[in-house]
Amino acid sequence: MTHWIIAPVVLPAMLAPLLLLLRHDQTVQRILGLAGTAALLGLALVLLAISAEPQLYRLGDWPAPFGIVLVLDRLAALMLVLTALLALIVQVYAIATGWDRRGRHFHALYLFQLMGLNGAFLTGDLFNLFVFFEVLLIASYGLMVHGAGRDRLRAAIQYVAFNLIASTLFLFALGLIYAVTGTLNMADLAVKIAALPAGDHALIRVAAILLIGVFAIKGALVPLQFWLPGTYANAPGPVAALFAIMTKVGAYAILRTITLILPASSPAIGPLLTDLLLPAAGLTLLVGAIGTLGASTLPRLAALAAIASIGTLFIALAANTPQATAAGLYYMINSTLATAALFLIADQITARRSAALVSGPRLSGLHAALFFATAIAMAGLPPLSGFIGKLLVLDSLRDHAILWTLILFSSFLMILGFARAGSTLFWNTTDQATAKPEPAALAAIASLLALLLALTVFAGPVTGWLTLTAEGLHAPQPYIAANGLEAN
């Protein structure tokens, strides 16, 4: 049992209160905050190196299923690395643009947010997942209203209310699951639900729908996506970029649920969940793509493009084959980084002109180049990884003609949407000059794009590793055995 597994949760949990004590010294806060995020990236890479076999960490040495456990497997390690990479770049951007000085506790909230994210990816216990969800949400509420402002506060109220209702539903689902099975440990649930007596099938089905519904709210799946555009469009730019990983928490939870806890192979569930998820995912993609065509402001365009990419991701996850899951994970890495880059470049542009997509002052060519590259990654055009991701997803869905049509058609719509927005922003200009580009901020955005480029160049090794990840997810016996439980 290695103690490294709990470090990504403990480190921010210790560092954030320290930053609260140092609230009067912005420089020290910046240094410690950056150091903390960099250390998290180091930790995540260490864990990635040892994640080939599922590993268990027992809190307080209580054996599963009685105690709370953290489980490290390839998927958890991947999510940790992705989170830390994104967090580090976004934090550099926030410091470069001075966003972190518009409120007093940016870095402390940021670390609490990372603590919640890391915990949610590592935990092997459903109730603990709920607790970490709340940790990351309460930090995100604070980040959402960072810098205040009338519209931001009101958008935040809606966001908080929506998520509190989701949390209530999550608790109802947990209560039902506990009442039926008498356990909340994920591996134990996988064993118990597979062997449920027929009389309990209806109850566990209700709980399953509730659970998936809650995760779909977190992941912004149509028809539960209404909170996202208003929230993301009104959040501070760097915060919206960090939120790109928040929807992926929902995707992660759904993936865990349909592969481990409530798989299609268990008689109580069958194809129930995937039958619901697949059309919802297709609709999400369509709504997002049409939305990018109709968006009237740049932050909203970014939010709707994010919804479209979530749709593609969920299509791959809901197809529920190892190949589709691997493709979905590859697309997820691309979509997270590209969405974050899009929100950051949108923040750069809206700082220099009005957010509305109408004629405005002239922007520099650097902004145009970065926007163009990000749009290529988001819409899934060659040569960046978005194209490879979509290709892999299409390849894994060979016998779904409708989904093929949907993915290709929505890519076309997104290209149109981005072209319309780009030509208005950069060509339909007056002769007014705008403020000079901030090199450090643009370097942060460029480094996100560099990561996408690396993802493209190393697509072979990455997909090889992701295929192993997906196979491990679809054959969860080692994961269950790591918990010290026997699968029958």
Add this chain to the structure above:
Amino acid sequence: MEILIAIAIGLLAACGLYLVLRQRTWPLIVGLSLMSYSVNLFLFASGRLAPGLPPIISKTATAYTDPLPQALVLTAIVISFGMTAVIVLMALGAWLTAGHDRTDMTANTAEGDDA
């Protein structure tokens, strides 16, 4: 006993939902609190209702009730208390900056355009 608890859970959830659908921040907050009370009762009932039995080991006890739901309820209460505090402060901030307590937004504020 079961019928009483079930009615209480249903009533709390229904009243909570009604208040959440009002487009004012204060009823919204009260509604969210009522919903969290209903889910706390539900969690409590998920460990089976057994009156008069202790959840912790004692020398005089003849039988025990399930302690885990009680721990879950405690956690849920603490979390919902914290969340209520956060949303109260946010609602206060929104009311002070906007001058009214409506939770809905006009079309252009929802678009993220603060011009």
